[in-house]
Each structure stands twice: as structure tokens, then as C-alpha cells.
Amino acid sequence: MTQLDTVWVLGDQLNRAVGALADRKPGDCRVLLVTSEAKISSKRWHRQRLHLVLSAMAHFAAELRAEGFEVDHRRAPTLAAGLHAHRAEYDVSRVIAMEPMSWDGRAMLSGADVELVPNGQFLCHYDDFAAWVGDRSNFKMEDFYRWQRYRLDVLIEPDGEPVGGRWNFDHDNREPPPMDGRAWPQVTRFELDDIDQATVADLGADVWGAPPDGTWPISRDQALIRLDEFVATGLERFGAHEDAMLAGEWKMAHSALSSSMNLGILHPAEIVDAVVAAHRAGTAPLNSVEGFLRQVIGWREYVWGLFWLWMPSFREANGLEANRSVPPAFTGESSTSMACVANAVSHVEHHGYAHHIERLMVLGNLALTAGVNPQAMTDWMWASFVDGAEWVMIPNVVGMALHADGGRMATKPYASGGAYINKMSDSCKGCRYDPKKRVGDDACPFTTLYWDFLARHEEVFAGNHRMARQVAGMRRLSDLPAVRERAVDVLAALDAGDL
Numbered sequence: 001m002t003q004l005d006t007v008w009v010l011g012d013q014l015n016r017a018v019g020a021l022a023d024r025k026p027g028d029c030r031v032l033l034v035t036s037e038a039k040i041s042s043k044r045w046h047r048q049r050l051h052l053v054l055s056a057m058a059h060f061a062a063e064l065r066a067e068g069f070e071v072d073h074r075r076a077p078t079l080a081a082g083l084h085a086h087r088a089e090y091d092v093s094r095v096i097a098m099e100p101m102s103w104d105g106r107a108m109l110s111g112a113d114v115e116l117v118p119n120g121q122f123l124c125h126y127d128d129f130a131a132w133v134g135d136r137s138n139f140k141m142e143d144f145y146r147w148q149r150y151r152l153d154v155l156i157e158p159d160g161e162p163v164g165g166r167w168n169f170d171h172d173n174r175e176p177p178p179m180d181g182r183a184w185p186q187v188t189r190f191e192l193d194d195i196d197q198a199t200v201a202d203l204g205a206d207v208w209g210a211p212p213d214g215t216w217p218i219s220r221d222q223a224l225i226r227l228d229e230f231v232a233t234g235l236e237r238f239g240a241h242e243d244a245m246l247a248g249e250w251k252m253a254h255s256a257l258s259s260s261m262n263l264g265i266l267h268p269a270e271i272v273d274a275v276v277a278a279h280r281a282g283t284a285p286l287n288s289v290e291g292f293l294r295q296v297i298g299w300r301e302y303v304w305g306l307f308w309l310w311m312p313s314f315r316e317a318n319g320l321e322a323n324r325s326v327p328p329a330f331t332g333e334s335s336t337s338m339a340c341v342a343n344a345v346s347h348v349e350h351h352g353y354a355h356h357i358e359r360l361m362v363l364g365n366l367a368l369t370a371g372v373n374p375q376a377m378t379d380w381m382w383a384s385f386v387d388g389a390e391w392v393m394i395p396n397v398v399g400m401a402l403h404a405d406g407g408r409m410a411t412k413p414y415a416s417g418g419a420y421i422n423k424m425s426d427s428c429k430g431c432r433y434d435p436k437k438r439v440g441d442d443a444c445p446f447t448t449l450y451w452d453f454l455a456r457h458e459e460v461f462a463g464n465h466r467m468a469r470q471v472a473g474m475r476r477l478s479d480l481p482a483v484r485e486r487a488v489d490v491l492a493a494l495d496a497g498d499l
Contacts, residue, residue, distance in 0.1 A: 003093045006029065007031050007095075033074075039079070052259060097117070098116070098119055123268050130309055149162065172287040176241075208332055210351070216352075217265065275289055308391075325376060325495065327366070329499065337431070341366060343358075351386075357424065419436070419447070451477060
């Protein structure tokens with residue numbers, strides 16, 4: 001047997017053009033992919049999430065074989081066991097891999113005599129992010145985003161000013177949901193092939209959610225179709241209503257590209273190029289283009305950098321000492337009369353997806369004000385969303401949504417009462433709970449818990465200048481004792497699945 005290098009491709013690195021596989025040709029290496037039984041059994045995965053990863057790996061292996069590569073795609077108890085079995089079966093000169101996306105994965109590969117090459121799936125490597133942070137004690141995403149725009153030359157005029165004269169079009173992108181019944185962009189549903197069908201049949205019983213229906217791209221060809229249709233039908237309408245929520249629209253004009261980026265089958269650079277080209281061609285307004293690019297080259301890359309900067313202690317943070325379980329209304333173990341929660345959970349159940357405002361201001365907001373344990377919430381969201389991953393969920397849940405990191409990532413907790421949800425969604429109309437009430441059986445749980453949350457953590461937030469007005473407002477409530485008494489009942493009902 002010929003001694004060859006092995007290029008190990010992990011399940012979220014399915015890109016022929018980056019990493020250790022980029023410059024390889026058939027015949028000069030073997031390719032290893034390992035499906036880990038331990039990973040599959042580690043969580044109660046959403047069907048569409050588990051199918052997406054397993055099927056995408058199988059399709060990528062098939063594409064490499066069709067190109068002429070020798071591929072060893074094996075199932076093993078663990079990733080390490082798969083590597084050991086591969087080495088035992090083949091005459092391997094060395095094993096090379098791109099840096100993993102996970103902290104534990106990098107530690108495992110580093111300790112297994114695997115040669116690592118830099119991770120190329122982002123526009124800013126985490127070492128470059130750490131260098132940008134330097135010795136700063138305070139930094140924020142807006143500064144990083146502007147630095148990214150400069151260094152990548154994205155929407156920058158020759159004189160160094162931002163196109164349109166402004167860096168930020170958030171003010172134009174906070175419109176409430178239109179109630180005119182307009183149609184929203186639809187996505188191509190891809191036919192499930194034999195690989196998909198075999199994957200679905202082998203998912204096992206410990207999964208939840210609707211079965212795969214072809215919504216999520218599992219190959220590069222499918223991901224490119226999704227990118228093209230977003231630019232053609234979604235980008236123009238994305239900006240103004242990117243923070244709005246509609247019960248009957250699971251994605252509105254959002255791109256639904258995050259899972260493809262997180263698997264590696266789309267690279268952020270090509271997404272940026274396509275979106276900027278649309279603006280230059282006059283088919284997409286600047287507020288939509290800037291708002292979308294802010295998510296791709298700003299927030300997504302910022303989250304990636306923070307993950308590596310603050311791990312491993314980041315994942316254990318619980319600054320508010322929150323220890324409540326994930327509500328059964330989230331997990332599907334009970335229904336709920338909270339219309340906004342029911343709508344967001346329905347989107348997750350049917351698609352393994354909810355857009356960022358449903359995640360932050362409905363699911364995250366309720367978890368924050370109820371005191372849900374950040375690690376439990378991270379695990380649930382990681383397992384339940386098609387774009388879930390450790391590096392995604394730890395910063396977004398522990399840092400952003402649940403304010404468990406002591407305010408390092410976001411100085412102000414993203415807590416609100418029902419008024420915000422009433423403004424930005426159509427859920428409150430017809431809901432049994434009244435967003436304007438904080439006491440009484442029909443008081444909105446979000447409103448009750450918001451004030452109770454401030455009272456519970458008054459000492460923590462009293463010295464936070466961004467929370468001074470809210471804390472002062474809480475102190476002025478004449479019915480605060482009744483609100484806190486009502487909160488006890490709300491939390492008990494939430495735990496019992498009776499809310």
C-alpha cells in the first residue's frame with residue numbers, strides 16, 4: 001500500500017478550496033472523514049440539524065471520490081477512535097487538518113500528532129482578531145466592523161469614507177412588520193436523493209422536530225443556488241424589516257445562508273462579493289446591503305474572534321447565577337399560550353431555524369428574565385438550530401442573550417417587556433396575555449418577568465450607566481410587590497409547562 005498523507009476534513013469544513021485540501025490533487029493524499037457516534041449521542045438533535053451535517057459529509061465524500069480522491073469516510077465511537085482506526089488500516093505518512101472550529105477539537109487534534117494549517121473559513125483569523133484587540137480593556141463590535149470594512153475594502157470610497165457617507169444604517173432597518181399581507185421571498189426546496197434518504201432513515205429515535213424537507217442546502221451546488229436566489233429576491237427587502245417578526249413567516253427576507261457558511265460549503269468572501277455586486281448594479285439598496293454585510297463581516301466574525309479570545313472559561317460563565325431549566329415550552333414537551341414563544345418555537349420545530357430577533361428577543365429574552373441556566377440554554381440552541389455550533393452559541397447565548405459573562409460582550413442585558421414584542425411582531429394581537437399589564441392572570445409574562453428581573457438583580461445593574469433609567473423606573477413602581485408575587489406564579493407555570 002502506497003504511503004500517502006492523510007488530509008482529515010472535519011464535518012464543518014466541507015470546502016474543497018480552503019485549508020489542508022485546497023492545494024491537493026487526487027493521488028497525492030487520502031481524505032479522511034469521521035462520523036462520531038459520541039457526537040451524535042451527545043445531544044437530542046433536531047432532525048434537520050443532524051441530517052444536514054451527516055448528509056453534507058456524505059455528499060462531500062461522494063464529490064471527492066468523483067473527482068478521483070481516495071476517501072475513507074468511516075463511522076467510529078469518537079473522532080479520536082476514527083483517526084486511530086484509519087492509521088491502523090492505512091500506511092499514513094502524516095495527518096494534516098485545518099484548525100478545527102471547536103476548542104475541544106483543536107485540543108484533541110493537537111494531542112493526536114495531527115499537523116494543523118490555519119483555519120480559512122473566515123475573513124479574520126482569530127489570531128488577527130486577538131492582535132486587533134491587543135491590550136484594549138474595552139472594545140466593541142462596531143469598531144471591529146469598521147476595521148473589517150477598511151481592511152477588506154468593502155463599501156469604502158477611494159477617499160476612505162464609507163459608501164453613502166454612513167457606516168451604520170440601523171436606524172433605517174428597525175421598521176415594525178408590515179401588516180399588508182405582502183408575499184415574502186421563498187426558497188428552493190431541494191429534492192432528497194438516495195444519500196439523504198439513507199441518512200434520514202439512520203437518524204435514530206432520540207431526535208425531535210419536523211423531518212428534512214429539502215430546505216437546507218447540503219452541497220456547494222445547492223448553497224450557490226440559495227445565495228443567488230437571496231441576492232435576486234431577498235436582499236432588496238432584507239434591511240428595513242430585518243428586526244421584525246411575523247407568525248406566518250419563518251424567515252421573512254433573511255438569507256437562510258448561515259448553515260451553509262457554518263458547514264463550509266459557502267465562504268463569506270463570495271457572499272460579500274455577490275451582495276456588493278448587487279448594490280453596484282443598482283438592484284439592492286444600501287441600507288439592506290450594509291445591514292446584511294454587518295451580520296456577515298461584522299457580527300459573525302466578531303463572535304468567532306471572541307470565542308477563541310475568551311475560551312475555555314467563556315463557556316462556563318454564569319454571572320447572574322441562573323439555574324432554571326430550559327422551559328418545556330421551548331423543548332416541545334408542552335405547548336404555551338404565549339403567542340410569540342409559540343410562533344418562534346414553531347419555526348424552530350418545522351425548520352430548525354428562527355431568525356436573530358426571535359432568538360434574541362423572544363427565546364433569549366424569556367430565558368434571561370426567567371433565569372435559565374446559560375449552559376443548558378446553549379446546549380439546547382446548539383442542538384436545535386441548523387446553524388448551531390459551539391463557537392456560534394457560546395458567545396451568542398452566554399454573552400449576548402443571557403448576559404452571563406458579566407457584561408464583557410454586551411454592557412446592557414437584552415431584556416425587555418412585552419412592549420418591544422408588541423411593536424416588532426404580530427404575535428400580541430389575539431394573545432391571551434396583555435403586553436401592557438404586569439400583574440393579573442392576563443399580564444404578559446415578558447412584562448412581569450422584566451420588572452422582576454430588574455428587581456432580582458438591582459445591585460448588579462444599579463452601577464451600570466446603561467441601565468440607570470430602567471432601574472430607576474423599577475424603583476418607582478407602586479405595585480412592585482405585586483409584580484414580584486405574580487412573577488413567582490409565572491416562573492412556576494413556566495417550569496411546569498402551564499404558561
